Amino acid sequence: MSSDIIIDFDNILELYEYNKDCYKIIRNIQEINEHKLFDNTKFIDSDKVEIEILLEKTQKEADDYYMLYLWVTFERFIINFLSIKGEKLIDDKPELFADNFYCKFKENIERWRFDDVLDLFDEVLDKSLIDNVKKIKRYRDWIGHRNKKKKKPIAFNPYEVYNILIAMVKEIQQEAMLGVAPPNPARH
Numbered sequence: 001m002s003s004d005i006i007i008d009f010d011n012i013l014e015l016y017e018y019n020k021d022c023y024k025i026i027r028n029i030q031e032i033n034e035h036k037l038f039d040n041t042k043f044i045d046s047d048k049v050e051i052e053i054l055l056e057k058t059q060k061e062a063d064d065y066y067m068l069y070l071w072v073t074f075e076r077f078i079i080n081f082l083s084i085k086g087e088k089l090i091d092d093k094p095e096l097f098a099d100n101f102y103c104k105f106k107e108n109i110e111r112w113r114f115d116d117v118l119d120l121f122d123e124v125l126d127k128s129l130i131d132n133v134k135k136i137k138r139y140r141d142w143i144g145h146r147n148k149k150k151k152k153p154i155a156f157n158p159y160e161v162y163n164i165l166i167a168m169v170k171e172i173q174q175e176a177m178l179g180v181a182p183p184n185p186a187r188h
Contacts (some may be wrong), residue, residue: 003079005018005073006166006169009074010071010163012066012070013066013070013159015066015100016062016066017157019062023055030051030052038061040156042054064143067139067140067156070158070159070162074169075114077169078114078117079109081176082120083106083109084120086105086106086109087129114137118133118134118137121172125168126159126171129167130168133165133168135154136156136161136165138154138157139153139156163172163183
């Protein structure tokens with residue numbers, strides 16, 4: 001497996017940090033009372049309290065968007081990983097059946113419930129890591145759907161999401177390079 005996913009995650013986190021710096025700059029402008037720097041912006045007619053409320057709201061939204069960005073990057077990595085693993089189906093006999101079976105597998109893999117996909121790794125990866133990824137998934141679903149009838153799950157900031165997903169990717173890459181290890185009871 002390529003380390004491109006790590007580079008993608010690093011780039012997303014770097015963008016997130018630049019975004020956070022923009023909020024710091026706006027707050028600094030406000031502190032030194034240089035409101036002329038707000039000319040031609042949405043802040044021009046806002047007072048300090050309004051600006052702070054707006055900054056807090058948009059910063060929270062930005063945190064959620066970066067979390068989603070990390071999640072979809074991770075999800076694509078998992079789907080690609082499973083597609084590559086599934087290519088072994090092509091070598092089965094009879095060939096025509098194997099080809100059709102693999103095509104159906106690859107076509108439908110993106111429709112699988114992602115919790116079920118994560119369960120595929122239960123016997124080879126750290127169970128607590130998988131559980132944390134599932135918690136991120138629940139938060140991701142809540143952000144994406146904002147179903148008011150459902151209780152808001154545990155929230156994660158982009159740094160936490162980054163660290164957990166990177167750990168999962170690294171474990172998957174390690175297992176992929178070593179082959180699938182037998183189940184390790186100490187992990188559960």
